[in-house]
Amino acid sequence: MHTLAQLRAGELSGITRLDLSGGLTEFPREIFDLADTLEVLNLSGNALDRLPDDLHRLTRLRVLFCSDNLFTELPACLGRCTALTMIGFKANRIDDVPGAALPPLLRWLILTDNCIETLPSELGERPHLQKLMLSGNRLQTLPSSLSHCLRLELIRVAANRLTELPHWLLTLPSLTWLAYAGNPLETEADAAALEATPRIDWAALRLEKQLGEGASGVISRAQWQRGDGVSVPVAVKLYKGQMTSDGSPLHEMNACITAGRHPNLIRVEGRIVDHPDGQQGLVMQLIDPSYRNLAGLPSLASCSRDVYADDLRLNTGVALRIAKGIASAAGHLHAQGITHGDLYGHNILVNDQGDCLLGDFGAASFHATADSPQSRALQRLEVRAFGVLLGELLARIDAGFSVERRVALEELERRCCQADVLGRPGFSEISEVLEGL
Template identity: 80%
Template structure:
């Protein structure tokens, strides 16, 4: 983290990224001294409510983060920033998004956890728009102009006030990751599955070391001491209860429970009750440490694409085992009326044998289990996500795949990603194809 003192002393000359979180109430004019080099400006965690009208003087600025501040309107000056592609104003008090605030090269817009009731028509006139984060607002509809955003791949509209998904949304040729839980339009979770989940008293759990932390909660290793039974090592996830970019953590918990049992899912043992601070959480299967993440999260540059380590390589057998496992669990979820919404390599745990587990249900949404046009389209959107994953696996196979076999898998990948949403295969067909190998 940089300091205001360093900035004012001229010690940051030539930097390309500036991070300032020091209770700012006004934009430091000294930032303009960095105009010849500054590309990423992070002012998250201050008390700002406006930006200078001449912000466009930062001619190289590509990325601006102003989350956790006090803005009530997305600043109109952003629209004059010719190089700006990524704008992040999560967790402010924004009610208004003026058309003038949308930069011409906008690719990635984060307005999660604000008070926005409507978006300008001009949002659909940003042809580079690829990632749109709108969870936790007051939206009752989306601008119809977004139908023209043919590059839009990821949209988060969970926890708003939408009563229906517009038909055009389900036909967008590039849409791949969609989260809409917590809107009036959403089908309810399976109440019977929720009620049947065992309750596990907090007093039976002995917390050990932290294993990880995400936007929705913290995961610990723990020991579960059931009366009259041997102690059992488990993992517990305690949910934070805050709005995330995907939506509400409580919806995530319900989706984890409703998903049920499958070899490629982390098993849920039960729901925690009696936490001293009324925190909600799940007790889950403790995984063998040989499991690791398939990929890392997308970067600022990759936007919607995972980042793989340079040395990530698979044999054909391992890659196909991963692909088959993920296709199988996706088919299982769709049968239960769940779309995962975040089917990505970074949410897949795997080991050297190709065993894999799909995790992180933060973007999961419920849909009708009956076969209709909407449920079919929602499922085929997720098929595109699988197609992206399959392509990433194919790029990294280093042995055991014939030219004919590669051609067949590349054909499947292309069919999964084709622009005509309803022409894509369903997961039952994909599973059959992969099992034929």
């Protein structure tokens, strides 16, 4: 994090990224002194409610973050920033998004947790749009012009007021990751599954150390004193209350429970009751430390694509084992009326043998289990996510892979990613193909 004093003293000359947080109420004009080099500007966590009309003087600016401020309108000056591709205004008070505020090269727009009721038709006139984060607003409809955004791959519209998913949305050729939980349109979670989940008293748990923290909650290693007197090592996830980019953490918890048991899903032991602060949480299987994330999160540059270690190589058996496990897990979820919504390498834990677990249900949504064109389309969006994953695995398989097997997998990848959504195979067929290899 940089300081205003450093900026004013000229100590930051030549930098490409500037991070300023600390109660700013006005845009520091000294930022314009960095115009020749500044590409990423992060002004999150301040008290700003406007930006200067001449912001376009920052001619190299590609990325702007202004989350956790006091904006009530997306500033129109953004539209004149010709190099700007990524905009983040999460957790403000925005209720107005003028079409003029959308820059021509817009690729990634984050407006999570605001007060937006409508979006301008100009949003569909941004051909480079790839990621759109709108969870936690008051949207009742989406502009039909978005049907022209043929590169749109990820959209989050959880926790809004949508009463239906528009037909055109489910026909977008590139749409791959969709989250819509917490809208009136969503099918309810399986009440019987939620009710049947064992209750585990907070007093029976002893936290040991924190294992990780994400947008939706904190995971810790713990000891669970079961009713039979046996102490079992487990993982405890305590959910946060605030809105995440994917949606509500409590919807995530319900999806984890409703998913049920599968060898490639992290097992839920029960839900926590009687937490002293009323926090919601789950007790889950403790994952062996030999497991690691298959990939890293997408970067500002990769946008919707995971970042893999440069030296990651997989043998044929490991890659196929991962592909089979994830296809099986996704097929199981679809049978329960759940789309994962975030089927990515960074949400997959693997070990050296190719054993794998699909985690992070933050973007999961419920749909009807009865077969229909809509439920099939929702499932086939996830098939495209699997196709992307399959391509990433193929790119990292060691030499020696038989030509016939590679051709078969490349053909499966092509079918999973084809533009015709309903023309893609379902996960039962995908699993059959993989088993045949």
